[in-house]
Amino acid sequence: xxxxxxxxxxxxxLSMLIYDSRYRSATIQAVVLTLVLAFVFWIVNNAVTNLxxxxxxxxxxxxGDTASYDINQKLIEYSSTDSHGRAVLVGLLNTLLVAFMGCxxxxxxxxxxxxxxxxxxxxxxxLMVLYVEIFRNVPLLLWIFVCMxxxxxxxxxxxxxxxxxxxxxxxxxxxxxxxxxxxxxxxPLFSRSLGxxxxxIFLISVDLLAILAVLGAGIFAARWNSKRANAIxxxxxxxxxxxxxxxxxxVVPVLALLVILGFHIGKPALAGFNFRGGxxxxxxxxxxxxGLSLYTGTYIVEAVRSGIQAxxxxxxxxxxxxxxxxxxxxxxxxxxxxxxxxxxxxISQYLNxxxxxxxxxxxxxxxxxxxLGGVTLNQTGREMECILLLMAIYLTxxxxxxxxxxxxxxxxxxxER
Amino acid sequence: MADxxxxxxxxxxxxxxxxxxxxxxxxxxxxxxxxxxxxILTIVAAVLVLMxxxxxLPWIFGGVWNASSLSECRExxxxxxxxxxxxACWAVIKxxxxxxxxxxxxxxxxxxxxxxxxxILLAFAPVxxxxxxxxxxYITLASIFIYPWLIWGGTIWSPIIAALGVAVGYGVYVLAxxxxxxxxxxxxxxxxxILWWSAISGALTDALSSTIPASLxxxxxxxxxxxxxxxxxxxxxIAASLPLAxxxxxxxxxxMWIVNKLCTxxxxxxxxxxxITLLFVATVLLNYFLPRGVEFxxxxxxxxxxxxxxxxxxxxVIRGGLAALPKGQYEAADALGLTYWQAQRLxxxxxxxxxxxxxxxxxFISVFKDTxxxxxxxxxxxxxxxxxxxxxxxxxxIVWELYGFIGLIFWIFCFSMSRxxxxxxxxxxxxxx
Numbered sequence: 032x033x034x035x036x037x038x039x040x041x042x043x044x045l046s047m048l049i050y051d052s053r054y055r056s057a058t059i060q061a062v063v064l065t066l067v068l069a070f071v072f073w074i075v076n077n078a079v080t081n082l083x084x085x086x087x088x089x090x091x092x093x094x095g096d097t098a099s100y101d102i103n104q105k106l107i108e109y110s111s112t113d114s115h116g117r118a119v120l121v122g123l124l125n126t127l128l129v130a131f132m133g134c135x136x137x138x139x140x141x142x143x144x145x146x147x148x149x150x151x152x153x154x155x156x157x158l159m160v161l162y163v164e165i166f167r168n169v170p171l172l173l174w175i176f177v178c179m180x181x182x183x184x185x186x187x188x189x190x191x192x193x194x195x196x197x198x199x200x201x202x203x204x205x206x207x208x209x210x211x212x213x214x215x216x217x218x219p220l221f222s223r224s225l226g227x228x229x230x231x232i233f234l235i236s237v238d239l240l241a242i243l244a245v246l247g248a249g250i251f252a253a254r255w256n257s258k259r260a261n262a263i264x265x266x267x268x269x270x271x272x273x274x275x276x277x278x279x280x281x282v283v284p285v286l287a288l289l290v291i292l293g294f295h296i297g298k299p300a301l302a303g304f305n306f307r308g309g310x311x312x313x314x315x316x317x318x319x320x321x322g323l324s325l326y327t328g329t330y331i332v333e334a335v336r337s338g339i340q341a342x343x344x345x346x347x348x349x350x351x352x353x354x355x356x357x358x359x360x361x362x363x364x365x366x367x368x369x370x371x372x373x374x375x376x377x378i379s380q381y382l383n384x385x386x387x388x389x390x391x392x393x394x395x396x397x398x399x400x401x402x403l404g405g406v407t408l409n410q411t412g413r414e415m416e417c418i419l420l421l422m423a424i425y426l427t428x429x430x431x432x433x434x435x436x437x438x439x440x441x442x443x444x445x446x447e448r
Numbered sequence: 449m450a451d452x453x454x455x456x457x458x459x460x461x462x463x464x465x466x467x468x469x470x471x472x473x474x475x476x477x478x479x480x481x482x483x484x485x486x487x488i489l490t491i492v493a494a495v496l497v498l499m500x501x502x503x504x505l506p507w508i509f510g511g512v513w514n515a516s517s518l519s520e521c522r523e524x525x526x527x528x529x530x531x532x533x534x535x536a537c538w539a540v541i542k543x544x545x546x547x548x549x550x551x552x553x554x555x556x557x558x559x560x561x562x563x564x565x566x567x568i569l570l571a572f573a574p575v576x577x578x579x580x581x582x583x584x585x586y587i588t589l590a591s592i593f594i595y596p597w598l599i600w601g602g603t604i605w606s607p608i609i610a611a612l613g614v615a616v617g618y619g620v621y622v623l624a625x626x627x628x629x630x631x632x633x634x635x636x637x638x639x640x641x642i643l644w645w646s647a648i649s650g651a652l653t654d655a656l657s658s659t660i661p662a663s664l665x666x667x668x669x670x671x672x673x674x675x676x677x678x679x680x681x682x683x684x685x686i687a688a689s690l691p692l693a694x695x696x697x698x699x700x701x702x703x704m705w706i707v708n709k710l711c712t713x714x715x716x717x718x719x720x721x722x723x724i725t726l727l728f729v730a731t732v733l734l735n736y737f738l739p740r741g742v743e744f745x746x747x748x749x750x751x752x753x754x755x756x757x758x759x760x761x762x763x764x765v766i767r768g769g770l771a772a773l774p775k776g777q778y779e780a781a782d783a784l785g786l787t788y789w790q791a792q793r794l795x796x797x798x799x800x801x802x803x804x805x806x807x808x809x810x811x812f813i814s815v816f817k818d819t820x821x822x823x824x825x826x827x828x829x830x831x832x833x834x835x836x837x838x839x840x841x842x843x844x845x846i847v848w849e850l851y852g853f854i855g856l857i858f859w860i861f862c863f864s865m866s867r868x869x870x871x872x873x874x875x876x877x878x879x880x881x
Contacts (some may be wrong), residue, residue, distance in 0.1 A: 045555070049631070056703070056704050059707070060704050060705070060707060063706060063707055064706050064710075064712065067710060074737045077736065077737055077738055077739055077740075078736045080740070081735075081736045081740060082736060084740065129484040150486075151479070151482065151486075152480060152482075152486050152489050152490055153479035153480060153492075154479075154480060154489075154490050154493050154494060154497075154782050155489050155490070155493050156495070158493055164863060165859070167862075167866075168813075168858065168859045168862035168863045168866065169817070169855045169858050169859050169862070170818070170858055171817065171824070171830060171833075171853050172820045172821060172824075173820065173831065173851055173854065173858070176851060176852055177855075179849075183845065245748075257468065288655040289575045312691070334679075355827060357789035371699040377838060386722040386723075387722065388722070389722035389724045389725070390724065390821070390824075392724070392824060393823075400722070400724060400725070404725065404728055405723075408732075410850050414732045414733060414736075415733060418725060418728050418732065418733055419730060420730075421725050422721045422729075425721045425722055425725060426720040426721055427715060429719070429721070430716075430720060435806050445877065
């Protein structure tokens with residue numbers, strides 16, 4: 032046997048770590064890991080030494096100290112006597128609020144714009160091209176400034192609403208006031224309210240929970256009804272009418288509950304120098320929201336357009352051969368297939384929008400960056416902790432969004448044949 | 449048979465198409481009024497456009513170009529049009545455009561950023577237009593050293609000596625790799641270059657500049673502002689991030705578990721946080737991470753972090769390019785017995801980078817737009833300059849003119865780059881199918 036000529040157990044030599052492909056990858060990884068760990072150790076060591084020399088070792092207990100600054104736009108109860116931690120929570124909720132609102136409107140703009148962009152109406156499709164090219168080629172920060180200045184320059188001051196013959200009037204039967212400090216919307220009120228539950232961090236309205244519960248039960252009942260109708264249809268061939276019953280099942284209990292709770296609308300009213308009552312959307316929130324949705328909308332327009340164009344032309348032709356009208360072809364044939372291409376791009380645009388909402392600090396909307404990385408940082412002088420915490424929170428949000436959307440994407444993919 | 453009354457022997461000439469389907473009328477019928485819904489859409493859109501134009505055009509063209517302050521502009525408006533309506537006060541642009549573009553260079557130094565910009569265009573030309581001769585890459589190499597000198601000034605010897613460092617390192621690498629093998633050669637080459645830059649170059653520069661003084665006026669980083677700052681940050685970020693991005697992309701494609709996870713982690717962390725937090729790291733935290741006493745310029749710190757940020761995004765673009773290559777390319781490289789780096793250098797990367805260029809260009813566009821964020825950390829990018837101008841008592845109250853001007857310049861840059869990227873994408877597509 033020629034095998035016998037080969038020495039059975041080759042002696043291990045040090046040079047084999049580099050020149051033998053069996054060991055080389057382990058060597059490289061060990062070297063890389065050592066270098067990276069050394070670098071990280073060096074950086075952390077420097078930071079610890081420098082901070083210790085300044086007398087501020089890394090500790091997060093400053094989050095319990097009194098914040099002593101005001102936030103005018105807030106979703107949960109907050110006053111300047113609350114802690115920094117609570118201020119950060121208010122900021123985080125504000126970030127999520129504007130990100131959510133922005134995602135919704137950007138999607139609406141994007142989908143409508145994307146469909147119009149492909150319309151065979153020359154003027155409309157050119158206008159959409161113009162919108163996309165103008166908005167996406169100018170920095171977002173500039174658009175946010177422009178929205179902010181438009182609002183503050185063109186909307187009337189609150190005092191313009193005062194007097195016998197006011198310069199400005201409220202819109203929609205005196206329920207909405209558009210001022211340069213923000214927009215005041217009517218709020219839902221309950222005269223026989225069930226009160227709130229305090230879960231430690233914030234209050235949850237029992238009324239809202241009750242309405243949601245009744246609504247959920249109604250939808251559940253309606254779905255059960257539809258299922259029953261399906262069963263009858265498969266058994267007998269006749270489908271009992273469900274639309275009226277379903278609507279009644281969903282709407283009537285909610286309306287009844289609203290009447291029981293004494294639902295009425297609280298309109299904002301001028302009191303002193305500003306409006307009181309109602310829901311207040313401050314000017315920076317609106318400017319940021321508008322800027323983010325208009326800017327991100329352009330990217331979604333392009334995503335929708337490329338998704339629709341990627342659907343095989345034969346699909347549209349087959350649909351029109353079947354006599355389906357163009358509008359229904361779009362909604363029943365093209366869009367469902369285009370969604371698989373559009374959704375991954377939507378995910379990344381939602382992520383971008385959420386991250387871009389950090390530009391709030393430029394116009395004074397109190398989001399996470401303005402509270403934790405702005406006022407709290409300046410008041411406590413805890414740069415290291417504040418910025419690391421800030422990055423960690425954003426990283427968590429990003430990973431959650433991309434994780435959730437990827438999960439959804441996988442589910443959409445499963446339908447594919 | 450003979451009494452067949454008529455037989456046509458030649459074809460009739462083609463009839464004119466009906467008037468309603470040709471010419472302007474036909475075009476409008478097909479493209480604007482093809483159905484009831486379309487007609488309504490057209491009318492609504494046309495009314496909207498006319499309304500917007502009617503409110504903007506008089507403002508733009510009724511504007512005043514010659515005035516020394518906003519109040520003077522308003523006096524001229526009152527005189528010319530009567531009270532009430534506002535018109536554009538373009539005088540602010542005439543007065544301050546050079547600040548928005550050149551920042552705080554002295555007027556006789558404007559040629560420096562202009563020349564630098566032209567140099568950068570030349571440097572990027574061989575990458576962007578593959579038909580150009582490849583010798584132009586020498587200009588690219590040279591501009592790495594000349595551009596900072598043009599922007600920051602100082603003695604001419606520092607870019608030359610710095611460039612010599614590269615030459616020394618390369619020389620050592622070539623000599624040593626012949627004698628001792630390529631890995632040791634590479635390490636020795638790097639060591640020689642670092643030794644040159646850290647130990648020798650400072651003294652040599654001083655000596656040379658005292659014997660043969662030739663220098664440009666030094667420009668402090670704090671005076672670097674306006675579009676010169678935006679463009680410089682953008683270009684440094686894109687140029688410096690490319691090598692890092694290639695390494696990260698290869699690392700993320702790698703089979704080595706530790707390397708793969710390190711690269712993936714870095715990319716995902718950077719992509720998961722907003723740029724503004726990284727700018728905070730640059731301005732506030734970076735000094736803590738360095739040994740005590742080591743401090744450098746805030747613009748340099750911002751550039752480092754923007755580079756890291758860009759690298760993470762470009763790495764993903766290049767990874768897409770790597771993944772798009774057919775598997776046969778990798779297998780062919782293996783079959784030829786090429787080592788990993790030979791295969792990457794000769795076969796994989798040239799193709800992967802070529803198809804990544806459109807993605808890299810769109811990343812460059814977004815980095816260029818994102819440079820406006822540095823105004824939040826108190827650097828004077830165009831938006832920062834606009835704030836300074838508005839703080840001036842002469843121009844207090846000016847908004848639209850400044851933002852319109854800045855937006856227009858950004859738009860021209862970004863629009864032309866995006867058109868280029870689309871052109872390239874189309875060209876690449878025909879090359880492959």
